[in-house]
Every structure is written in C-alpha cells, then in structure tokens.
Amino acid sequence: MINAVCTYNGKRKTYNIFNFQKMSNSDIEKYRQYLECPNPKCAAEAYYRRQSVDGKAACFGSRYHIQECKEGRSSRQREREAKHALEVEKIIAGTIEIIFDFFSTNSKPSGGSKADRTSKPKLTGVGNIKPHTGTVTTIKNPVLCMEMALNSLMRGSDLAQSDTLITIDEKYSYKAKNLFVNFADIEPADTSKDARPKMFWGTISHSDADMEWLNPADCDDIGIPIKNYKNKIFNRFKITERRDLEGAGFILFGKCFWNSQKTRKIIELWNADRIFISVDED
Numbered sequence: 001m002i003n004a005v006c007t008y009n010g011k012r013k014t015y016n017i018f019n020f021q022k023m024s025n026s027d028i029e030k031y032r033q034y035l036e037c038p039n040p041k042c043a044a045e046a047y048y049r050r051q052s053v054d055g056k057a058a059c060f061g062s063r064y065h066i067q068e069c070k071e072g073r074s075s076r077q078r079e080r081e082a083k084h085a086l087e088v089e090k091i092i093a094g095t096i097e098i099i100f101d102f103f104s105t106n107s108k109p110s111g112g113s114k115a116d117r118t119s120k121p122k123l124t125g126v127g128n129i130k131p132h133t134g135t136v137t138t139i140k141n142p143v144l145c146m147e148m149a150l151n152s153l154m155r156g157s158d159l160a161q162s163d164t165l166i167t168i169d170e171k172y173s174y175k176a177k178n179l180f181v182n183f184a185d186i187e188p189a190d191t192s193k194d195a196r197p198k199m200f201w202g203t204i205s206h207s208d209a210d211m212e213w214l215n216p217a218d219c220d221d222i223g224i225p226i227k228n229y230k231n232k233i234f235n236r237f238k239i240t241e242r243r244d245l246e247g248a249g250f251i252l253f254g255k256c257f258w259n260s261q262k263t264r265k266i267i268e269l270w271n272a273d274r275i276f277i278s279v280d281e282d
Helices: 025-034 076-094 146-154 230-237
Strands: 003-006 013-016 047-049 059-061 097-101 123-129 137-145 165-168 172-175 180-182 198-207 213-216 222-225 249-258 265-269 275-278
Touching: 025 047, 025 198, 047 198, 076 137, 076 146, 137 146, 146 180, 146 198, 146 249, 146 275, 222 249, 230 275
Parallel strands: 097 137, 097 165, 180 198, 222 265
Antiparallel strands: 003 013, 047 059, 123 137, 165 172, 198 213, 198 249, 213 222, 249 265, 249 275
C-alpha cells in the first residue's frame, strides 16, 4: 500500500509512504501501532515496513484485508491463508476434538496424495473404545499445526470462538475459545506464577534494535522477550533483519503477566519450538 490511515490520539490522518518514512524514528515508533488500510470499507489493521538492506522499498501493508479490498494484493500467501481458513472451518464443524501439533513443519494438513493434501486434515489415533459388540475401534481426530491455526485466525475463521476441544501434548485439553487469544484481547495475570498458558496470535508491529523483543501490532503495552531463543527462531524462519519481522503474522504458546510495575504486559514464550512466524511475502 502507498497510503495508510493513522488513528493516533483519536485523530485520523492519511500518510503516504514517502512522507511517513521521512519522519523521525520516535514519530514512526509512535504512529506505527495505529495504522489502518485507507479503504474505509476495509479499515484493516496495517503495518509499516522499513526499507530493506538489499534495497526493497519501505511500504505499508496489512495481513487482514477483506476479500473485496483492492488494497490487498493477490498472492500465493493470501490464497494459502484463505484455504487454511476454509479447512479449519470444516474441521471444527465436523469434530469435537483436535490434536495440536507444535512440531509439524508442513503447512499442509495431511499426508497422502497432492489432491488429498489440499482438502483433508491429517488424522491420528488418539484412543480406543469398546462398543456394545465388544470390538475395539480406534478413534482418529484431525491434527492442527501452528501455521494452519494462525492462517485461519488471520483470515477470520471461527476457531477462537469454537467449543471444539484442542488437545496439547496428548493430555491437556482446552476449549478452542479458551485457548486462542488475540494480542489485543489479552488479560494478563498478576505474576508469572499465576499465569495460565494460552495460544496468543496476531501480527508483529516491530522489534527493538537488537531484535530481542517483539512488539505485537494493535497494542502498545505488550512485550515478548525472545533473547534466549532468538538464534534458533531466526534460523528456523530465515529472519535476518528487523524488516522481516515487521508485519509478520505469528502465534505462540506462552504465559502473559504484568511486569513488577504493572505498566507493561510480558508474554513468556514456552520454548523456541512453540512459536510460528509467517513473514509477509513481498
């Protein structure tokens, strides 16, 4: 996008990318959390990406454009997100339990033929039952990976409002509506000890200069320290500069609590494997 609307301090002002990138760093950091798509029928949460080290131009963008918005460019990434949203809707409409797989490296929901992988979720045995006949039947439930969950949430699936059970680590079950929380809707615990683990999701606004803290978009009071996991995470998602993080979608498993002064919400990542970052594809 060339233009974006800034709603800072309750006022609406349209900026073009050429003027926005010329502002001071302090103004950019102040305004970048309040950007929207300039199409009033869309008004999707937007982001600012600085110029890359290899010369890619600075830009505005959004991961949440409505389908009809002309500001949202067609791309394989957007098509993949929309496909995952449809697949997740089918899964939650047809099952009462989903197995969550943190370690899946395949965005496709299942194995099998190429045609099957585009429409069917992966299945796994999760237990046995003995009907009145006395026979043993294996129950199979669909498996949901982090990428598929994130893409569906970003594309407006009902996963975060669903009563479907999500089973983690083969023993902990949550209702989906109690597990998936957008960063803008977080209610932190008083301390880390009091916090219960959740699956937090949304987009990254920006990081600090050392790329050791992530700042979610649409909220300016949350910080996610990743210093201890930084190298493993960045190698996994091929992140080499701050621009790669700006506008990236992400989902993570962790705990949220207030800092000691109760001025900032801290999200403690569970470990380096329980995060998925979807870098915006240029």
